[in-house]
Amino acid sequence: MFIILSMDSFIDKTLNIREILESKNISVCGLYIQEDTNKYVIDLNGGIMNGR
Known part of the structure; x- marks a missing residue:
């Protein structure tokens, strides 16, 4: 089962x-x-976010 999430979600x-x-x-x-x-990907320590 896959759950599709938006980046905001x-x-x-x-x-x-x-x-x-x-x-x-x-x-x-x-x-x-x-x-x-x-x-x-989110790295709350380094403030990095990315995705498709």
Whole structure:
């Protein structure tokens, strides 16, 4: 099963993950996530975003 995400949706979901972790008192020093269907990549540590 594949879920098609827009880049905006991918960014929102990534930021939600970071917010959930921080709300549990888990420090996020770096976060690198790749979505394989559209090849979206976000690196919240380095501010890198790209995709198709």
